[in-house]
Amino acid sequence: MRLYDLIQSNQNLVYIDALTDTSYSVNEFHQSITIEERQAVVFLYTDNMIGSIEVFLNFLQSRFTVTLLSPQLDIQFKLELEKAYQPYYIYDPSRTAIDGFQAYGASNRIQLFRNLSAPAYPVNPEIKLLLSTSGTTGSPKFVKLSEENLIQNARAILEFLPIEGTDVTPLNVPIIFVYGLSIFTSNCIAGGKMICTNRDILQKTFWEDFDHYGCTSIGGVPYVYEMLNRFGFFKREHLSLRYMTQTGGILNQTLVQVLAEYGTKHRQQFFVMYGQTEAAGRMAYLPPKDLFTKSTSIGIPIKNGRFEIDPDSNELIYLGANIFGGYAKSLADLTTFHRAERLHTGDVARKDEDGYYYITGRIKRIVKLFGTRMNLDEVELILKNALGGETFVCLGIEDKSLLVLHLNEELAAEAVKQVLKEKLSLHPTMIKVKFVESVPLTPNGKIDYSTAVQLID
Amino acid sequence: MNLSPKLLEVFTTALAVPADQITADLDYQGIPEWDSMSHMILIAELESSYAITIETDDLLEMTSVTNVVDRLKKYGIEA
Incomplete structure (x- = not known):
């Protein structure tokens, strides 16, 4: 059949x-x-x-x-x-x-x-x-x-x-x-x-x-x-x-x-x-x-x-x-x-x-923005590839917005938003970009997302 | 099109495009940026910037820059 x-x-x-x-x-x-x-x-x-x-x-x-x-x-x-x-x-x-x-x-x-x-x-x-x-x-x-x-x-x-x-x-x-x-x-x-x-x-x-x-x-x-x-x-x-x-x-x-x-x-x-x-x-x-x-x-x-x-x-x-x-x-x-x-x-x-x-x-590690499922690891990779291989940490905030943490003090939030707009059609008002001194890591060196969540204001 | 700086800013914020792209004939779904999500943001921005409540019929008519300008007149707003 x-x-x-x-x-x-x-x-x-x-x-x-x-x-x-x-x-x-x-x-x-x-x-x-x-x-x-x-x-x-x-x-x-x-x-x-x-x-x-x-x-x-x-x-x-x-x-x-x-x-x-x-x-x-x-x-x-x-x-x-x-x-x-x-x-x-x-x-x-x-x-x-x-x-x-x-x-x-x-x-x-x-x-x-x-x-x-x-x-x-x-x-x-x-x-x-x-x-x-x-x-x-x-x-x-x-x-x-x-x-x-x-x-x-x-x-x-x-x-x-x-x-x-x-x-x-x-x-x-x-x-x-x-x-x-x-x-x-x-x-x-x-x-x-x-x-x-x-x-x-x-x-x-x-x-x-x-x-x-x-x-x-x-x-x-x-x-x-x-x-x-x-x-x-x-x-x-x-x-x-x-x-x-x-x-x-x-x-x-x-x-x-x-x-x-x-x-x-x-x-x-x-x-x-x-x-x-x-x-x-x-x-x-x-x-x-x-x-x-x-x-x-x-x-x-x-x-x-x-x-x-x-x-x-x-x-x-x-x-x-x-x-x-x-x-x-x-x-x-x-x-x-x-x-x-x-x-x-x-x-x-x-x-x-x-x-x-x-x-x-x-x-x-998934966020649903306006009903569209998005894998946060994939979003991080897209940012890394587009912005010179830097480290990005992406977190979803209550399926309403996307928080991007980065380690480059020189990096403008607009640049991050522009990449996400072009590649993923994400509206800039849904994205929050934040510079942090360091990213919390787990004992085996991976990004500790459960701790990173605390960096949200 | 000669928009007031205030209305121009509403458009550039909501549609997330540079000001020179906001032309009279720009319309809903005419560019990838003007999709249903940014349209709702546009309506919300209009309401908060001008302290108005847009009625459903007007909302559904606001499908181009020209139409938005036109419908705003009803609320006593001259672009």
Whole structure:
């Protein structure tokens, strides 16, 4: 069973290009672009526009291993990744030419780039999808996912989200993120109309589409809901809207109350979800009925999944069929697909007497800024490479800002901010730069992050 | 475009771009820097700098430098 077959058998499925108000059936995208058939990697720099969706579906149908990447990725990062993984095809509407590749019209709508060296290398046929662990740092580390992973995740979502064939789903979360991908796959299997768009909730045109098509759901990371609240979205009734989903961090409690009350008043459901790329999407969800009483909880495990809490570290460990098949850091890692039985989430958690889980901390060196996961070690490396090999220590402050400690008194804070803006699209107001005389070290000479935290003012 | 130094500073802070990039036709998503996050920062900066509360309809219309200037007039602010 392939994910593509499940999508193709959904009779209600229609893709709508919001820009031109044109509808496409799934059959119109079936083998609609000219590609060879072989086992190799392809790079798709996809947004959520109709062209990206068509290309993605065509490659899902093929034997190729699909890599979903952000079109906004720094060009240097793109070139490095392409050198490392030698993709057979590249889809990137933002470029007109790529060295070593030939541009060709794969259909009258779609342009692809074909690798001139026609590289051949072994790829384990189980690896269907490669997703970046962080969308923006350009790290060559990818999560290896199988058809089975993707199907298990989508099916588990269909067990708790009220997805129906009459639904109209706006693709307002990028599909390069596993959450956006989950919205895409679950609705492609059991939903109805998919509104393909890059418009976002801050644009009037998004809301015009929302009303015009009668959208039935909305998804977002916490700051999306903060913005919706900011512009009075929850003060009005939205007749077509049936449910909302949220992931990527904990909502502030005032907002949860607003959402819970809104849901009760207008008979709409709000789902808090918990997931990770390594789980092909979701691991837990909070049933809407529990929003009032367990508002800080990530809820209960999805169907066929379960949690354990490590007795020593209190780390949350997930068990389920949607666990990934290992990381790839280079082309050589694509020969294997080993599904682990347990997924160490890197989050510290507790469980209450009713079986609901709560995240209480984080073990991994990860910060989530505006819902985007960022590995702090990778951020340090980017700064080191860009600023003459100096030492940088990066710390996250409550997922709201990034603190950069450095040892060079001459270094201007603006220089650090400029690098992070260029390479990672981080807004300067989210970054705090601080000069320190020395960095605390552990006895074996590594940076002692737990002590470094105390350097935060 | 002739913006007041105050409004120009709001734009350069929120969008994190040099002042010479703030032109009349600059619009939301027109440059990578003007994304949803910096847009919210822009709105917050406008509100705090001018001590106003921007209404939703105006917020959704403030999609270019020209439109921001235009909508601010409603709040009695001449750029």
